[in-house]
Amino acid sequence: MIYKNWMSYIKDDVKLCNVVIPGAHNTGSYGMKKIACCQDGNLVQQFNYGIRYYCMRLDTVDGQIVQCHGLMKGEPFERSLIMLRRAILSTNSEFIIIDLREYYPQQLGPFHFKFHADPEAVDKLIEKYLEPEKYALTDFKNIADITMGDIRRSGKKYLLINHEEAYKYSVNCEIEAPWDKKIHGLKAKNFIKEAINFLDKDYSGLFWFQTQQTPNLGTDIGFKTPRKLDKSLRPHFTELIAEIAKDPKRLLKTNIIAGDFMTEDYMKVKEILNLNLLKNNVIESLKEEYRKGLAVV
DSSP states (O other): OOGGGGGGGBOTTSBGGGSOEEEETTGGGTTSOTTTOOOSSOHHHHHHTTOOEEEEEEEEETTEEEEEETTEEEEEHHHHHHHHHHHHTSOSSOOEEEEEEEOOOEEETTEEEOOOOOHHHHHHHHHHHHOHHHHBOOOOSOGGGOBHHHHHHHTOOEEEEOTTOOSTTOBOOOEEOOOOTTGGGSOHHHHHHHHGGGGGSOOOSEEEEEOOOOOOTTSSSOSOOHHHHHHHHGGGHHHHHHHHHTOHHHHHHOOEEEESOTTSSSHHHHHHHHHHHHTTOBOGGGHHHHHHHHHOO
16 A cells, blocks of 8 residues: 555656646545535545645634634644644655635625635744745746656645735645536536546646536535535546546646545545556556555555
């Protein structure tokens, strides 16, 4: 099993934007009520399963910054950072991407909701637990130029993304994150057929391909919880990966593939990481070890 250190098998000259990276949608939603829960494992467990892209959304409750999924609140952000620190310091080979921001404003009928986490307070927690001056990757002009070798030589352990650069060590690097309420709300089979077209779009930088569905009357089961939606989509996940694998142009563009319930089993992460073999991202002498390591779960 190589999920905890799979990046050590990737060649130095492979660009970060070309590595196939498993990600977790609404990373911090574990433990929330069913209507908002998108993950089972905590951040350390997600890391050990191979997750290297973390979608983290923040709000404040009674003066404490917490992870949230809309109106539903999760654990304190401070606890999340403690676990992230434990994860990134547990190995010298891995690098993670943290997509961090306040949850976007929402409207439910006539009601409008805004979410806020004081940037200075967020910075203090990051500085306390993640040592950004030492470990945050910030010194680059174009994320599309950064290779795994660059990261290894720098000793950096994470990239903190925020499109407004709201935090002291955050960067506004190019990242494409297509989302279409109609497409992500289709029946599972149709979602697979339509979502794959996102990879036909021209872009530069990171590419976040979201594979989770959204509650919608167009899905197989309608307005249901993320877990029930995932149950209907999960049997088709290998079809989605196969569609990527058979098209060289789409495979070339594939970067971050994220979804819900990434630690239910190793199926999703295994399928995603196998694409690194097809992209020739794996060190030649380690390909068989990588292949066998993914198979042992």
